[in-house]
Amino acid sequence: MKTYKIALLPGDGIGRDVTAAAWAVLEKAARLNGFSLDATSYPWSCDYYLENGSMMPADGIETLRPFDAILLGAVGWPRKVPDSVSLHGLLLPIRKAFVQYANIRPHRLLPGVQGPLRADRFDILCIRENTEGEYSGAGGRVHQGTDNEVAVETSIFTRTGVERILRFGFEQARARRGKLASVTKSNAQKYSMVFWDEITQRLSAEYPDVEVTSYHIDAMAARMVMAPDSLDVVVASNLFGDILTDLGAAIQGGLGFAASANINPDRSAPSMFEPVHGSAPDIAHLGIANPIAAIWSGAMMLEHLGETAAAARVMASIEATTARGIGAIPGKDKTDAILASVLS
Amino acid sequence: MKTYKIALLPGDGIGRDVTAAAWAVLEKAARLNGFSLDATSYPWSCDYYLENGSMMPADGIETLRPFDAILLGAVGWPRKVPDSVSLHGLLLPIRKAFVQYANIRPHRLLPGVQGPLRADRFDILCIRENTEGEYSGAGGRVHQGTDNEVAVETSIFTRTGVERILRFGFEQARARRGKLASVTKSNAQKYSMVFWDEITQRLSAEYPDVEVTSYHIDAMAARMVMAPDSLDVVVASNLFGDILTDLGAAIQGGLGFAASANINPDRSAPSMFEPVHGSAPDIAHLGIANPIAAIWSGAMMLEHLGETAAAARVMASIEATTARGIGAIPGKDKTDAILASVLS
């Protein structure tokens, strides 16, 4: 029987709850589809940091490298460890080290789920650059603590980095409704964002079948709530993608429904699958966290592994469950319902 | 009779339509309230650029300095001049040169206007830093045109800049419902945004009557559509404020309803009043642009000049007009209706 080796990083807070839920569903789906998933779980988290002084061991990245994929819950617990430390110590280094440059986030209203918009159709795919740009981590502070203090933060965009994510976006648009929206802020940021726009413009000649439009991030945020039907695939920088995908998550009914995949398209290192939501420490371990984002992320993992039938089975189970109108019931019962549906 | 000297910068596209509409309403309101407005109009725009090679004359800033206030329409016409040139040549230098560090943007649903959210209450005040941060204009590109090209864009935050906008935010919260939301992305940007969070934290001790909460920009975008009622005053950096106020504009029914004031709180230079919307060249001069954002911005100007009664008269006329259900009729007729209402 084919076996995939999966690294589990439950992380913090509800990350643990939803990873457990997703794992139960994925394992069942695997067995029913004739393959197996072999999990190794690592306790890297803010608690781990408090004991060991780092979010993961020095060889953490090398430990993860041999796996077929990584399933992550959520990272961060601000009362224990500042987010700027915990995220830069675990989540962000993995995305960068494994060149998971494409962060894919599907946003659509599942059957039976009511979103905050009057509009009842919502189906976009966000492609977020995941390794550079505004998340480069370059910067510093001078005259710290004085009135004269200055902090700088530098966004770094490389041609390779911008070109590969745009190409990925064009390909995804080609596979969907053929419309690509590229998001920048080139009217205010005349180095980085003008650079991005130029590359978009140049690449568009290679994809004559894709209709590409450039939007400013402010206009795109407005468009997502005013005319979501006009959008298909949206490609954006690391920060802009981050913002638009939380907005997309809200529109699809909440962060608890938003899945994501951090993909290394060249498969030179493992890809990582994680819900868009955070660790929500205040509701951790109460059995009420919505597991759907994590389970959906797991389905994206199965898809990436080539197990299309199993992925479809999981998605069908999620949709059958929400369609029964239990989108709003507590997490634990939802997990049970999805599990039951997978088995049926 | 008291006279205020106002510089008009209609700018491009519908900027001209809405400035004319606003001016007609403001002049009438002034006369009825016993003062007068004296306009000097400057043609600085993309057309001006095509003729003169710059968006405004070299002494443009000094020309504007003696005025009591500036009323601006919209700047930009991408097919004629790249936005990165037109905005950096006119709008952004004015905001910076006149230390208009507080960009105030009220977002609320006017009577009779239906927004895209199911929720029917929306009333927040966004305070956007307007002179530094992500709009510093610092950066560059190397190896231009080669595969090795890199573009960098540096955000610069000063303690003076951050402290003054946060204090402004605290004061505004004090004058409203006492709640301040400070927006950063300190989990990913560990220099600039951590700096901002630290200053927020320290200042909060001076405003014990204000309840301040820090949010990440992604979570705030989601919150604005999911739980807008939980928000009162929102304070954010230049870029984050830009994004959130377009989102706020969308939620209040569209960009055509969103007013703004670029305020120099020390009154050491003129403040500037402008609708949030852009120049929308495709609908310019058709008489269909919504003038309400510009008229509302004009009311904010009267307020700033100390003409509170006239400002209230203009706002009442806007609201009387939208309440009659004509929020959705074309711009020209709306202007006429508001004008008639001001006079009544």
Ligand SMILES: CC(C)[C@H](C(=O)O)[C@@H](O)C(=O)O
């Ligand atoms: C936790 C945070 C650093 C992260 C990000 O901004 O990338 C999260 O918001 C996400 O969207 O995955």
Ligand SMILES: CC(C)[C@H](C(=O)O)[C@@H](O)C(=O)O
């Ligand atoms: C035109 C553009 C540079 C401007 C900005 O981003 O500040 C506009 O979007 C605004 O919000 O006033």
